[in-house]
Amino acid sequence: QVQLQESGPGLVKPSQTLSLTCAVSGGSISTGGYYWSWIRQHPNKGLEWIGYIYHSGSSNYNPSLRSRVTMSVDTSKNQFSLNLSSVTAADTAVYYCARSGSQMYFDLWGRGTLVSVSS
Amino acid sequence: DIQMTQFPSPLSASVGDRVTITCRASQNINKYLNWYQQKPGKAPRLLISVFYGLQSGVPSRFSAGGSGTDFTLTISSLQPEDSATYYCQQSYRAPFTFGQGTRLEIK
Numbered sequence: 001q002v003q004l005q006e007s008g009p010g011l012v013k014p015s016q017t018l019s020l021t022c023a024v025s026g027g028s029i030s031t032g033g034y035y036w037s038w039i040r041q042h043p044n045k046g047l048e049w050i051g052y053i054y055h056s057g058s059s060n061y062n063p064s065l066r067s068r069v070t071m072s073v074d075t076s077k078n079q080f081s082l083n084l085s086s087v088t089a090a091d092t093a094v095y096y097c098a099r100s101g102s103q104m105y106f107d108l109w110g111r112g113t114l115v116s117v118s119s
Numbered sequence: 120d121i122q123m124t125q126f127p128s129p130l131s132a133s134v135g136d137r138v139t140i141t142c143r144a145s146q147n148i149n150k151y152l153n154w155y156q157q158k159p160g161k162a163p164r165l166l167i168s169v170f171y172g173l174q175s176g177v178p179s180r181f182s183a184g185g186s187g188t189d190f191t192l193t194i195s196s197l198q199p200e201d202s203a204t205y206y207c208q209q210s211y212r213a214p215f216t217f218g219q220g221t222r223l224e225i226k
Contacts, residue, residue, distance in 0.1 A: 047163065047206060047217040062214040063120075096162055103171060104210035105153040109162035 002027035004097050004110035012091075012117050018084040022097030022110055029078050030055040035100050038071065038082045040093040041112070048093075052100070053080055087117045121145055121209050125218035133226045138194045140221045142207035145188075151211035152190045154183055156203045157220075163206060167192070199225055 008020035022036065029036065038050040051061035053071040061069045065084070073080040084091060095115055099108040122145035132138045142152065150170040155163040167173045167183045169190060180195040194201055202225045207218040 046219045047208070049213075049215045049217070060213055064214070100210075103168070104151075104213075104215055105165055105168050105171070105208065106155075106163070107165045107174065109164075112162050 002099070002108060004099065004108060006095060006097050006110045006113040008095075008113060008115070010114060010116060012087055012115060013119050014088055014117055015086055018082070018087050018091060018095075018115055018117070020082045020095055020097075020113065020115070021079050022081070023077075023079045025078070028075075029073065029080065030075050033101055035102070035104070036073065036080045037098045037100060037106065039096045039098055039106065039109075041096070042090075042093045050082065050084075050095075089117050091115070092117045120214055121148060121212060121216050123207055123209055123216050123218040125205075125207055125221045128220065129222040129224055131224045131226055132197050134197055134199060136197045138197050138201075138223065140192045140205055140207075140223070142185075142190045142192070142218050143188055144190070144209055144211075147187050148209045148211035150186045151209055152183070152185065153208045153210055154181075154192045155206045155208065155217075156201075157206065158203045166205075168210075197225065201225070 003025045005023045012018045035052040037052040053059040068085045070083040094112040096112045097110045098106040124143045152169045154166045157163040169183045204220045204222045
């Protein structure tokens with residue numbers, strides 16, 4: 001079955017760019033109708049949708065983060081990525097990649113990766 | 120943004136109890152409301168969509184209802200493995216927002 005796996009540095013310095021990749025296995029990222037999202041969870045807090053990207057490259061970002069977020073998709077590697085610039089301690093969170101259909105409920109999640117922002 | 124508010128939190132109940140968690144949206148979201156279960160150290164798991172129904176593999180003791188701004192998640196007979204935090208999420212309009220979570224404890 002389809003699985004998602006996040007990867008990237010667990011520690012990022014303030015003002016730098018957080019970069020994460022989500023590898024899709026067991027299926028093609030180019031399968032029509034699926035949207036690929038990033039969602040984060042601050043320690044012991046709730047969930048925040050960061051944005052999604054479609055296999056065509058079209059994207060939709062949360063306005064609260066839009067100025068700092070860039071997402072990309074690499075269909076040849078069957079993966080998609082998140083870049084979050086100018087990070088601060090407030091960006092410390094577990095970052096999840098997730099899949100949804102056009103109905104925008106998230107039916108498949110990666111295990112999540114903790115990213116800490118600290119000097 | 121559409122704000123999602125859940126109550127009660129936390130919630131404590133006994134095995135076999137019927138449990139209801141409520142989620143309220145700050146504006147009309149029709150039936151575009153989804154419920155997730157999250158256990159410590161794990162990713163959230165989609166349980167049920169009010170519009171689209173129960174996810175495959177989710178026990179039938181879970182049900183969801185509501186429309187407009189008020190929604191419920193009901194567990195008909197609480198089991199020990201239902202101890203978790205439950206989140207609602209609106210899929211009506213981006214940005215897609217979640218409730219703050221309801222932590223369900225088993226007495």
